[in-house]
Amino acid sequence: MTRDAGSVQILLVEPFPPEVTAALSAKFNVTVLSDSAASIDEIEVVACSSLGTVDAALMDRLPRLKVVVNLGVGVDKIDIEHAQQCGIGVSNTPGVLDACVADTAVGLLIDTVREFSAADRYVRAGRWPDGPFPTTRNVSGMHIGIVGLGRIGRAIATRLSAFGCPITYHSRRPVPDVAYPYVGSLNELALRSDALIVAVSGGPENTGMIDREVLHALGANGYLINIARGRLVDEQALVELLRNGGLAGAGLDVYVDEPNVPEELRSLANTVLLPHLGSATKETRAAMADLFLDNLQKFVADGTLVTPVVAPRGGATMQPEPSLTDT
Structure with a gap:
């Protein structure tokens, strides 16, 4: 499934760290959700972090959406059940933080x-x-x-x-x-x-x-x-x-x-x-950004994810253990 990365349409649902935004913009076609003039019909990838909400309503607005790539371990603001029902993959960045x-x-x-x-x-x-x-x-x-x-x-x-x-x-x-x-x-x-x-x-x-x-x-x-x-x-x-x-x-x-x-x-x-800074060190945030980009590049290359929470349709199996265990 190797593709030209520049042809992949990515929607940012919130402001990202400047260095991550720059890395994305250098390789992919990036759209920001807050841009009222943005066209979202061709969006295949949503990028988010712990601050952004990716609910069923947003997923349903994106007819070509295939994957949600999350910069962080927590996926509580992503409608995981709806993603599973729709065959939309979800990844996070476990382990590194x-x-x-x-x-x-x-x-x-x-x-x-x-x-x-x-x-x-x-x-x-x-x-x-x-x-x-x-x-x-x-x-x-x-x-x-x-x-x-x-x-x-x-x-x-x-x-x-x-x-x-x-x-x-x-x-x-x-x-x-x-x-x-x-x-x-x-x-x-x-x-x-x-x-x-x-x-x-x-x-x-x-x-x-x-x-x-x-x-x-x-x-x-x-x-x-x-x-x-x-x-x-x-x-x-x-x-x-x-x-x-x-x-x-x-x-x-x-x-x-x-x-x-x-x-x-x-x-x-x-x-x-504290202002939600549990993972806020330069080293950890750099490692999170690397894994986030690895997930995105893996999806573009072969339709799978490095650390899937929900596998894209036809992709790898669901990640067996989230970083913050359930109760």
Whole structure:
């Protein structure tokens, strides 16, 4: 199926990093969805990332669409079921960001528990002469519950095991060949944990899984760390418990309505809030861009994908394991 790349019509559903856009434009015929004058009848490829939505309505507007190529591991904003029904392939960029996101989770945990960001603000405000910053608690030895033991979850567990932290986890089913104890109930996992780290896929089936009951079980001395998707957590319940002492703290890289973070969260002193930068290092983003382009070039060459989530019609089999495991 080798073709002239310049003949392939690609639709960008959102702004991409300049270097990725330049690489695409150098080889392919690129159209931007926001361009009202753009013709989309010949589009064969949609390119997106975690910020862009590729729903059934958009797919149905593109009569020649064959594949959705995603710059990122999360595919929760792509209608996977509709893509399967229509024979439209979907790819993502698993594996290359696991270590970086796991580092972010551990960094968030340390910052949230030890309150380093708050201590930094304390010094900058000139308050140190008024007295020492309040003592916090150890991260080493904390009981850690991980929601979702996929590649990223396992990378987090490996790092925190080196801190002497007992690890337990919850997923839809026990993960083979791991030594960490499996807990079949989210509430039970929260009860056992000093900190709960959310590393599960962001599909609709998982929306709201970290609900008020789970947060209550985590308790007044517990910490929530979320590097997965904001919609997995009952954000209002989280705010209320953080405000009234029902939780000790939260470290968040993701939110329900990004980039709009509720003022209620921003005003709380016991939170550490990051702007969805779990994979935002130069090395990781370069590796993601390379795999993204490899998927696109593979599709142009032979109609298959390097890392398929959904195989194009007549292509390879479905990818067996997403990077953020389901629950």
